[in-house]
Each structure stands twice: as structure tokens, then as C-alpha cells.
Amino acid sequence: MNHPNPAHAEARRRILIVDDDPNMVHILARTLLDVAQLHFAVRGEDALRKLDQHLPDVMLIDVDMPDLSGYEVLERMRANPRTRDTQVIMVTSHNDESYRRRAMALGAVDFFVKPVNRAMVRECVEQLLNPGDMEAIELSLSPHGDFSFTTDHPAATAASVAPAAAEQSPQSIRSDAITSELFERMTAILEQTESIRSTARHDVSPIDMHRIGRIEEECAEVVQLLVTLSDQSETV
Numbered sequence: 001m002n003h004p005n006p007a008h009a010e011a012r013r014r015i016l017i018v019d020d021d022p023n024m025v026h027i028l029a030r031t032l033l034d035v036a037q038l039h040f041a042v043r044g045e046d047a048l049r050k051l052d053q054h055l056p057d058v059m060l061i062d063v064d065m066p067d068l069s070g071y072e073v074l075e076r077m078r079a080n081p082r083t084r085d086t087q088v089i090m091v092t093s094h095n096d097e098s099y100r101r102r103a104m105a106l107g108a109v110d111f112f113v114k115p116v117n118r119a120m121v122r123e124c125v126e127q128l129l130n131p132g133d134m135e136a137i138e139l140s141l142s143p144h145g146d147f148s149f150t151t152d153h154p155a156a157t158a159a160s161v162a163p164a165a166a167e168q169s170p171q172s173i174r175s176d177a178i179t180s181e182l183f184e185r186m187t188a189i190l191e192q193t194e195s196i197r198s199t200a201r202h203d204v205s206p207i208d209m210h211r212i213g214r215i216e217e218e219c220a221e222v223v224q225l226l227v228t229l230s231d232q233s234e235t236v
Contacts (some may be wrong), residue, residue: 012036012037013035013036013037013057013058013129014036014037014038014039014054014055014056014057014058015032015035015036015037015038015039015056015057015058015059015060015125016038016039016040016041016047016050016051016054016056016058016059016060016061016086017029017032017038017039017040017041017059017060017061018040018041018042018044018047018059018060018061018062018065018070018073019042019060019061019062019065019091020042020043020062020064020065020066020190020216021062021190022042022183022186022190022219022223023183024062024091024114025040025042025220025223026183026223026226027116027118028060028091028116028121029223030118031118031121031122032121032122032125035122035125035126035129036057036058036125036129039054039056040220040221040223041217041220042065042066042190042216042217042219042220042223043065043066043067043068043213043216043217044065044066044067044068044069044070044072044073045067045068045213046213046216046217046220047059047061047068047073048068048073048076048077048080048083051077051080051083051086052080052082052083055082055083055086056086057086057087057128057129058086058087058088058089058125058128058129059077059086059087059088059089060088060089060090060091060121060125061073061074061088061089061090061091062090062091062092063090063092063094063099063103064092064093064094066193066216067213070090070092070103071102071103071106074088074103074106074107074108075106078106078107087109087128088103088107088108088109089108089109089110089111089112089121089124089125089128090103090108090110090111090112091112091114091116091121092111092112092113092114093113093114094113095113099111109128110124112124182222182226183223183226186219186222186223186226189215189219190216190219193212193215193216196212
């Protein structure tokens with residue numbers, strides 16, 4: 001009779017990545033793929049549904065999205081007893097201090113400005129998921145407005161989150177090129193849907209707006225599939 005392995009009995013940690021830019025989603029996904037189970041959303045309403053559905057341990061979210069802002073998602077998430085304990089990291093292009101202060105006032109635990117330092121994001125997320133492994137942490141502000149960490153805990157290096165180009169096979173390079181092309185096309189689709197939302201909001205029926213939302217949600221699912229396929233190609 002097989003006895004369950006306690007290591008496998010524990011549910012895998014979950015991360016929700018929320019951003020309407022597939023390229024940014026790809027960067028964060030590649031950074032965190034082996035850290036936890038990943039879920040994705042490209043709109044605020046979709047993020048709230050997936051928060052309630054998957055109950056992630058950590059959510060990384062942009063401020064600017066097509067429907068609800070990251071701040072609005074945070075407020076509504078905190079009002080839901082099922083999701084209010086999710087730890088939130090803001091990842092945004094805004095480097096004004098007022099954006100950081102508002103995020104922290106709403107309960108965000110950290111704030112990164114794009115383009116992000118992938119190793120720092122990874123280390124931050126790992127420390128949130130494994131607080132028992134945290135050593136004494138000294139925070140300082142980098143020139144880009146990100147918190148930098150000084151700890152006694154071994155930090156993730158750039159090599160640990162991105163394979164060296166010299167080690168990639170020609171097949172892997174071709175796969176990466178195809179994946180990049182698909183991400184660019186996904187970005188174009190999302191830009192078109194956002195343009196429709198912003199320029200024709202009053203001329204589009206609620207039914208059509210719902211259809212646009214579904215397109216955006218499908219984009220998030222395609223992004224998730226692309227990340228999975230990209231990861232599988234590296235292990236072949």
C-alpha cells in the first residue's frame with residue numbers, strides 16, 4: 001500500500017499575474033514559472049474572479065488596466081473575506097511616489113517599476129511564499145524606484161531565472177522566436193480591444209462590450225498556454 005508523501009500532500013503555492021501587456025506577463029511568468037502554480041488575467045474583473053476561484057498566495061498586478069485599476073481590484077479584493085489575505089505586489093510603469101504611497105496604503109506589500117529587475121521580483125515573491133526562510137532584510141531604494149534587498153539568504157541570480165543564450169539549442173531558439181511573435185500578436189489584439197473600449201465606449205452595446213471582455217480573457221488563457229509551451233520546449 002502506497003503512503004502519501006507529505007511533501008506532495010501540501011497544495012502547491014499559487015500566484016496570479018494581472019497585466020494587459022502579454023510581453024510583461026511573459027517576463028513575470030518566465031521569472032516565476034518554477035516558484036509556484038501560475039494563473040493569469042488581463043482585466044480587473046477577470047482578476048477578481050480568478051482571485052475568488054484560485055485563492056492565490058500572491059498577486060502581481062499592474063495599476064493601469066482596461067476596466068478596473070489595480071487599486072480598485074485591491075479595494076474589492078480586501079472587501080472579500082475569501083481573498084483579503086492575498087499578498088499583493090504592484091508592478092507598474094508609474095514611478096511617481098504617489099502611486100507607491102497609494103498602493104501601500106491599500107495593503108500592497110511591495111511596488112516594482114517597469115522595467116523590473118527579475119531577480120529582485122523573484123526573491124521578493126519567494127520570501128512572501130516562504131516567510132520562515134526569511135533572514136534579516138534591509139530595504140533600500142534603487143535608482144529605478146524599486147526596493148533592493150540585502151539579506152543573508154542566497155539571492156536568485158539572473159542565470160537562475162533566464163537560461164544563457166549559449167546553452168540554448170537551435171530548436172529552442174526557433175521556439176523562442178515563434179513564442180515572441182505570438183506574444184506580439186497578442187499585444188496587438190489587446191491594443192485593439194483597448195482602443196475600442198476607450199474610443200467607442202458609448203457606441204458599443206453592452207453585449208458587444210461583454211464580447212470584447214471575453215476576447216481579453218481568452219488572450220490571458222492563450223498567454224498561459226504560450227508560457228507552458230515555452231517551458232516545455234526548454235526541457236526537451
